Amino acid sequence: MKFDMNALELSKLIKAKELSVSEAADACINAADKNRYNAFLALNKDSALKRAEEIQKKINAGEEISPLAGVPIAVKDNISTTGLETTCASKMLGGYIPVYNATVIDKLEQAGMIVVGKLNMDEFAMGGSSETGNKGAVLNPWDSERVAGGSSGGSAAAVAGREIPLSLGSDTGGSIRQPCAFCGVTGIKPTYGSVSRYGLIAYASSLDQIGVIGNNIDDCAAMLSVISGTDNRDSTCVIEKPFDFAEAYDKRLDGVKIGLPRNYFAQGIDGGVKRAVLAAAKELEAAGAIVEEFDMPLTEYMVSAYYIIACAEASSNLSRYDGLKYGYRSPNAKTLSEVYRFSRSEGFGAEVKRRIMLGSFVLSSGYYDAYYKKALQTRALIKQEYNRLFEGFDMLISPVAPTTAYKLAENLNDPMKMYMGDIYTVSVNLAGLPAVSLPCGFDEKGLPVGFQLIGDAFSEEKLVGAARVYQNRTEYYKMKPGVAK
Numbered sequence: 001m002k003f004d005m006n007a008l009e010l011s012k013l014i015k016a017k018e019l020s021v022s023e024a025a026d027a028c029i030n031a032a033d034k035n036r037y038n039a040f041l042a043l044n045k046d047s048a049l050k051r052a053e054e055i056q057k058k059i060n061a062g063e064e065i066s067p068l069a070g071v072p073i074a075v076k077d078n079i080s081t082t083g084l085e086t087t088c089a090s091k092m093l094g095g096y097i098p099v100y101n102a103t104v105i106d107k108l109e110q111a112g113m114i115v116v117g118k119l120n121m122d123e124f125a126m127g128g129s130s131e132t133g134n135k136g137a138v139l140n141p142w143d144s145e146r147v148a149g150g151s152s153g154g155s156a157a158a159v160a161g162r163e164i165p166l167s168l169g170s171d172t173g174g175s176i177r178q179p180c181a182f183c184g185v186t187g188i189k190p191t192y193g194s195v196s197r198y199g200l201i202a203y204a205s206s207l208d209q210i211g212v213i214g215n216n217i218d219d220c221a222a223m224l225s226v227i228s229g230t231d232n233r234d235s236t237c238v239i240e241k242p243f244d245f246a247e248a249y250d251k252r253l254d255g256v257k258i259g260l261p262r263n264y265f266a267q268g269i270d271g272g273v274k275r276a277v278l279a280a281a282k283e284l285e286a287a288g289a290i291v292e293e294f295d296m297p298l299t300e301y302m303v304s305a306y307y308i309i310a311c312a313e314a315s316s317n318l319s320r321y322d323g324l325k326y327g328y329r330s331p332n333a334k335t336l337s338e339v340y341r342f343s344r345s346e347g348f349g350a351e352v353k354r355r356i357m358l359g360s361f362v363l364s365s366g367y368y369d370a371y372y373k374k375a376l377q378t379r380a381l382i383k384q385e386y387n388r389l390f391e392g393f394d395m396l397i398s399p400v401a402p403t404t405a406y407k408l409a410e411n412l413n414d415p416m417k418m419y420m421g422d423i424y425t426v427s428v429n430l431a432g433l434p435a436v437s438l439p440c441g442f443d444e445k446g447l448p449v450g451f452q453l454i455g456d457a458f459s460e461e462k463l464v465g466a467a468r469v470y471q472n473r474t475e476y477y478k479m480k481p482g483v484a485k
Contacts, residue, residue, distance in 0.1 A: 074164045081105055185214065330347075
């Protein structure tokens with residue numbers, strides 16, 4: 001059984017007693033066990049089925065539960081889950097089983113959802129193709145010879161391949177939105193501070209944000225309503241109450257002003273991506289929106305500033321994995337110096353080591369002012385420019401990535417080309433803004449194309465409303481990949 005229905009439809013069937021929670025969970029577990037796209041790293045079979053029975057009893061007793069009660073979900077492998085291995089797809093954390101849940105997991109379980117497994121990703125979320133993990137690359141359900149995107153590639157591929165109706169991912173510089181675009185699914189990267197990061201294994205703490213991936217915007221909005229809200233264990237989580245999307249518009253966009261950055265379409269973008277995103281803008285215009293072109297400022301500095309800041313924070317966050325307190329310890333080490341050197345050399349993959357070295361370099365005393373300080377100043381300027389733009393626009397529309405999914409290993413040995421693929425997404429994280437990624441067509445190779453709507457801080461309701469309007473006027477979110485080659 002594959003889930004050709006969305007999560008909210010599934011929940012309605014469960015509540016109507018037309019499908020049991022155990023049947024739904026078992027179907028997802030069976031699909032995940034086949035692991036056709038290498039999207040799953042660990043399964044939670046026994047606990048999930050036991051949990052399904054508990055939720056079924058609550059439903060049978062008529063207890064008031066959430067709209068997503070009984071729905072199986074899967075979780076990116078950098079989000080802590082009690083009793084279930086959490087490795088960040090790295091040898092460094094092989095065998096690590098957390099003794100606590102991330103806040104988002106507690107909230108999902110309180111809402112009656114069932115975690116059936118952990119999802120593949122780029123190692124420590126460092127990568128744009130989900131090829132750097134130690135368990136192999138995630139395959140794109142639309143073409144198994146192509147990447148699923150990264151770093152939340154497993155989260156997007158499992159949803160696109162109908163192995164799970166909803167998943168959790170994390171977005172540091174586009175890691176939810178880009179896999180969604182490559183796999184033809186929908187995702188929400190929330191405002192920084194709207195979803196607790198407690199239990200999210202850190203890559204770059206000022207940029208990381210947990211978000212949701214599903215087959216349509218309504219499923220994603222329903223799950224974001226569950227996981228958003230205050231958390232005393234995360235001082236950066238500043239939202240006072242969860243999002244409520246009940247009032248978000250879904251018919252017309254009359255009077256809504258949407259900015260279209262013309263310089264994003266000037267060069268470096270595939271023709272198929274350009275056509276599909278501009279067609280999406282026309283569709284929003286037909287729904288009553290006012291679409292105006294503008295030039296996105298500071299574009300040439302966004303990727304550089306992002307990678308300097310992200311790698312600097314990564315070098316600090318990952319310093320804890322030293323072979324002593326946390327993580328893998330090399331059996332070949334004989335001295336303290338060798339414990340440090342061998343454990344980190346053997347435990348981390350090439351991309352993680354590359355970013356740690358870059359981060360350590362820009363934080364060193366001779367280069368701090370020249371690189372890291374300037375990157376922070378650039379980040380402040382980017383945030384100022386977004387503030388100025390949102391004085392005139394309700395939201396912005398842009399491509400998610402300059403290309404569709406590329407061949408496996410095509411860019412793996414060319415990190416600069418991989419990094420430049422983040423050109424349209426990283427500024428959103430630098431400014432801490434929300435964005436929604438939606439499928440909007442296909443290129444000449446039949447691969448999905450995605451676009452993103454970007455809003456001001458905590459404007460998720462506007463973005464979800466606009467996404468609903470677009471979704472209601474198109475059929476792209478209903479498209480399903482065929483059997484993998």
